[in-house]
Amino acid sequence: MQFSTIVAGVMKWGVWGATFSTSDYEQIIRESIAAGVTTFDHADIYGHYTTEAEFGAVLGREPSLRTKMQLVTKCGIRLVTPNRPDYAIKSYDTSFEHIVASVDRSLKNLRTDYIDALLIHRPDFLMEADEVAKAFDRLKTDGKVLHFGVSNFTPSQVSLLHSRFPVEIHQIECSVLHLTPFLDGTLDQCQEMGILPMAWGPLGSGNFFADEADTRIARVKAEAEKLAVKYGVSTDILLLSWLLRHPSGILPVIGTSKPERVRTAARAGEVVMEREDWYRLWTASMGAEVP
Numbered sequence: 208m209q210f211s212t213i214v215a216g217v218m219k220w221g222v223w224g225a226t227f228s229t230s231d232y233e234q235i236i237r238e239s240i241a242a243g244v245t246t247f248d249h250a251d252i253y254g255h256y257t258t259e260a261e262f263g264a265v266l267g268r269e270p271s272l273r274t275k276m277q278l279v280t281k282c283g284i285r286l287v288t289p290n291r292p293d294y295a296i297k298s299y300d301t302s303f304e305h306i307v308a309s310v311d312r313s314l315k316n317l318r319t320d321y322i323d324a325l326l327i328h329r330p331d332f333l334m335e336a337d338e339v340a341k342a343f344d345r346l347k348t349d350g351k352v353l354h355f356g357v358s359n360f361t362p363s364q365v366s367l368l369h370s371r372f373p374v375e376i377h378q379i380e381c382s383v384l385h386l387t388p389f390l391d392g393t394l395d396q397c398q399e400m401g402i403l404p405m406a407w408g409p410l411g412s413g414n415f416f417a418d419e420a421d422t423r424i425a426r427v428k429a430e431a432e433k434l435a436v437k438y439g440v441s442t443d444i445l446l447l448s449w450l451l452r453h454p455s456g457i458l459p460v461i462g463t464s465k466p467e468r469v470r471t472a473a474r475a476g477e478v479v480m481e482r483e484d485w486y487r488l489w490t491a492s493m494g495a496e497v498p
């Protein structure tokens with residue numbers, strides 16, 4: 208698997224955020240690739256099922272860009288929206304038919320004949336692991352998807368699916384403000400099984416910059432600002448470096464819609480954080496020194 212160290216998340220590039228025009232998409236895609244951020248994280252549902260096609264319009268215009276990028280997308284959530292009139296309530300679906308049909312739509316929307324990685328977006332409580340494995344197997348054999356993974360699963364849910372089909376990627380919420388994967392066995396399991404972790408919300412989904420009143424955020428921010436000066440980078444880069452320092456090989460999936468922020472985020476890979484500094488941020492987040 209070859210993905211960039213920093214992954215660009217496109218969730219807020221369309222109607223769920225920046226409402227980019229095709230030219231805006233093209234600009235941020237080109238600038239990301241030029242900065243070394245070549246992996247783009249999608250989901251079928253982003254923008255109520257519209258963002259993949261908007262991104263794909265750029266590939267329709269400039270097909271040569273496809274060879275310079277890796278596309279990750281997800282499936283398995285059924286979102287209630289006028290774009291899916293058949294869905295009566297929000298639910299999950301990991302049936303063979305749903306997975307295969309979703310990938311076919313993603314391929315069409317993204318104007319590509321293969322997806323680099325497909326993730327099951329959320330754990331489906333009615334998931335039949337054999338059926339998911341059958342769908343993955345078919346998509347691999349047909350050359351439509353190269354790699355497979357999951358997102359937001361518990362370690363036992365990963366183990367269940369892994370017993371039927373190799374899980375290669377686990378995309379989880381993970382940041383200095385969301386430490387659960389360090390504590391619940393998720394990142395241990397990634398290392399044990401050779402699963403690549405991707406961290407969504409690496410900057411606390413923007414909360415790090417927005418919520419001035421939160422004392423925990425204020426504590427982390429104060430520590431991060433000091434360390435940012437020490438390492439000669441901005442605070443957001445410092446926080447991404449904190450994730451990159453972990454031995455499981457976490458790839459942060461950043462959610463900015465600002466091309467200049469994608470460009471600078473690529474610098475996170477240049478910082479090698481000292482062990483004690485990593486623990487300074489851990490301590491600030493927990494509000495207490497390690498036991």
Ligand SMILES: NC(=O)c1ccc[n+]([C@@H]2O[C@H](COP(=O)([O-])OP(=O)(O)OC[C@H]3O[C@@H](n4cnc5c(N)ncnc54)[C@H](OP(=O)(O)O)[C@@H]3O)[C@@H](O)[C@H]2O)c1
Pocket residue numbers: 215216217218219248249328358359378379406407408409410411412413414416443460461462463464465468
């Ligand atoms: N698998 C899942 O279930 C799941 C769930 C959520 C998200 N995701 C993926 O992960 C990606 C990232 O998630 P996220 O949006 O939560 O990530 P994030 O990078 O933690 O947060 C992005 C937010 O932070 C703001 N921001 C970034 N740098 C900033 C700075 N220096 N100063 C002020 N604001 C700043 C951005 O605003 P600007 O746009 O103004 O920079 C944006 O609103 C999504 O795009 C999506 O691809 C996956």
